[in-house]
Amino acid sequence: MEGKQFQQIWCVDFEFGQSSNLTPEARCMVAREYYSGQLQRLWLDGVAKLACPLPIGENSLYVAYYDSAEMGCHLALGWDLPHSLLDLFCEFRCQTNGLKLPVKNNLLGALSLHGLEHISLTEKEEMRELALRGGPYSSAEQVALLDYCQTDVDALVALLPEMVNKISIDHALIRGRYMKAVARIEYVGIPVDMPLLERLRANWEYLQDDLITSVDEDFGVYEGRTFKIDLFARYLNLHQIAWPRLPSGNLDLQDKTFRMMAKGYPQLSPLRELRHSLGKMRLNEFKVGADGRNRTLLSPFQSKTGRNQPSNSKFIFGSSVWLRGLIKPPAGWGVAYVDWSQQEFGIAAALSKDQAMKQAYASGDPYLEFAKIAGGVPTDATKRSHPEQRALFKATVLAVQYGMGRESLGDRIQQPVIVAKDLLRKHREAFRIFWRWSDGNVDYALLHNNLWTVFGWNLQVSGQINPRSLANFLMQANGAEMLRIACILMTEAGIRVCAPVHDAVLIEAPLEELDERVRQSQELMSEASRQVLGDFELTTDAEIYHYPDRYRDEERGGPFWDKVMSLLEEKC
Template sequence: MPAKEIWAVDFEYRQTDLCGELPEIRCFCAAELHSGRTIKLWVDELTDQPPIDFGSHTILLAHNWKAEISCFKALGWPDPHNPIDTMIEADRVKMTAGSGYRPTSLKRLLEQSKLPAIEEKEEMRELAMENRRSALFSPAERQALLDYCLEDCLALLKLWPKIRATINSYIPDEETAFFWAHRRAKYVFCCADSDLYGVPVNQQLWDKMITKQPQIHSGLHARLKESYGCSDGVAHFKIAGLKQYIQHNQLKWPMTPTGLPKTDEDTLDRMAATNPQLIQFADLFKTLRKARAGNLNIHNGRCYSKIWPFAQAGTRNSAKSNFIFSAARWLRGLIKPEPGTGLAYLDYGREEVLIQAVLAQCPAYQKAYYSEDMHTANGKRFGLILEDMDKASFKAARTLAKTCTFRIQYGGQAVGLSQSLGISLAKAEQIIRAYRRDFPEIQQWRQRVESTAIAQRYLVSPDGSVLKFNENINPRTACNFPIQATGAAILRWTQIRLRGQGIKVLCPVHDAILVEYPLEKKEETLRICQEEMVAAGKLFLNENKLLVDVENEVAAPDSFPTGNPEIWDLVMELIN
């Protein structure tokens, strides 16, 4: 840890209710660990030159860098060279399989560390958030906010020994441990950018959709009734109608303990993947559940959402329900570049396959990844694709083969495969035998990972994130973690590198990114993105090259492809 100075920093600011706006800063405070030096500055004393050297010899501590880096941006300050996010570091070692994510507040972290807790003064927060210019605060109010702000900095310095020990935990080499800690904080900067940027959308069309929401709602219910018989055609879903549809079409549908058809998103996606006639049903149902008026946070032609880094057990991000890529797929047709700009959606193709192949050291699986059509090859391997199939049957069989591949890869067993995919138990067993016969190293790797999780009660990702386990370890969760965590690490590295080169990444979407660019810089932007995505994959996968697809690319005045043209066309008909 070659740092001469360790500073804790904090801002007090007013954040407006509207996303996409930088905070209105009240004051800045900082405290240095070794010298005891402190800095307290009201906003009118701050310039575009930071009062501290944030270079390579300085470590900068903040509790939730997402807020602080927005203040840096508002002031025009450069990014710090060695940031540490004490909230991310504290949460990094407490993620437990099966538990939800709850960010650790500074007060709670002090209490857990048996240190004197700071007093959370609601009146100070309210004072900072008052809707008036900073110049209108009285001298007494300014002093109170400055004292309150500095208190957080001093508390962070008290926490430093514990945070340092936490950073070093699970990674024996301190230099490596701090390298990844700084990268984790820098990834928080990327997420702060996403919160600020939003995604460009057709504001005029959205306003019309909000106005016509009752007509859209009843129209989609009418389509549900007409096609599937599971709605009253106006406003209410009929589970009895769905049961009748399932029985009439002899579908193997997962049921709840009370005997009702499951309608969670995972079940809908699985059923639609293996039963093409259910694609429309799944999208209609998810639309009626998700696409309520106001569900998307859209204003000034952008759709905004908050992205929480490292919030899932696989160290991937978590986004609020108003994230446009979490909404019903047809709503992606709202995405529309601003004049003079373009958008590109770049995706790692079949990323999890190569990751597992490399981790398991399975040459056959690596070869399958690079084959022209892996899922067709697996369809033939599993006996699902036959030579004399017509086009529709081939497409359905290939989709089934794709689903089987990923479910077995993540530990799916014959009974579960049979029940969820609507195939016989004998067929499911045959498919699993074929998979294990041709890719034996995958099963051996799974057994090693499971044994390690049982012995250690934790697993560590390539960039130092940790997943802990209780006594009852779910083998699928344990084996899923290294794959998802590696994929997440690859995408984080990509975003950090692209941010450093001035590429505007609007948001990550699982194993993809959405970038925005001036039309005159399209070729350069796409080239840099693809190069960095490939380089990140090689870094974490022993120089093996991940395939990168420019899945969608659109320039103003065109709109992004909708995820479901049939529902999009229906909605356009309803509102017009």
């Protein structure tokens, strides 16, 4: 672990339960100083709040495993967060990302992979249940939880030297800063209209039949509550929509396919929302605390690209899009959804150093600019004058970013494969330097079995290899880096970030501060793009909602939300 040296290294673990607001309730803490072996055991449940007993300044390193949990306990206890944080979970994920492991990514898995002793899974689960149960705790139970907590701390002391030689401390400390940001974001939560959510929960079963009838008026694909494939095939044929098919020849009815097709055919969005709501949405699984805040684990670094992977059923931005209408700021507050404009395109332009691509991004409409470069529209064309041609070239850009081939692109744009092939050829001709860079990355990955981002998030290439996924990795993974840097900068600046969402953040502020917080957020997101892309700055957009208004995704979820609300008022 080359780089910054620390006078003390503290390995720390908390045991905790959960409050009615879904925030951590600390039961106990154990910490051991790595060099001296000094041990601290502290019982915290049911006692007056204590000051943090650990040195957390810049000369000390705080080590934990999945330490957004520990940071959540710090916040609940009113303790400051440590200056320097090393999360061995993040580093274990970074060191093994892309490999098929015989173990999970938890502490027991990391210990097993390094040949270190650990307690049994059964014992660990029993102790976690005891911590979650809540007090009062007997003296024996307190000792049992402290002893169990110490086993995790001693495990960290043993694991650290096994991993340390592969850790880039500068990159690791950035990931540690992000875990602090995650804890702050999870602690804030997303404001939800609880009275309306309770009405939906109470009446959802009764609403479903009427909702099917209302939505299906435009499609005619349901019989009762059953989605009929033959009727859907007839609808597709009537409207001349070429739908992707499985190798068997049957229509591909996966939700991700519906989601992709709804982007190309917005009229399908209500049907996709209906199918998802009936099939996968479970309103009672949706996690909202007593204070009306949606809180769940953001699950950082869980995907290969390093993006968060929160539970779709528990996270409002992972569920059906229309459900986001439940996001509503409290009285006197507002929320803002701030996102980067064409983030993946800008990342590709900057990292590849393709000047034509950079200029296309700088134009403000890279899709139309691509069409002009390729000769698909006149040089004076606008979004309004040539909407259909722009849509084709936009679909081509997105196809490249998503790693789609000509067949998938042809399905998406409802054109023969030869047309899709020609559009992809035009992209290669327009952005030759980008393609040289992209193909070179794939070649390097196949030769060296490795790719990494600007801040060291690593992908080991193994098993069945998909060259298109490799080509897409650096755009997606560096996009994840950018979001992490933005969340770090924003939370450290005191901005109340409610949620990170792929290439965007949701923030909140009192109404008198909202405009300034939005301006500050956009400035910091621009700074994050410069840190990742070497002074190439991405632009941002902001959608602002003042109480009593609620968040609304007009294009994808708005019409379905209106149908649900209309039926709720009419029937309930």
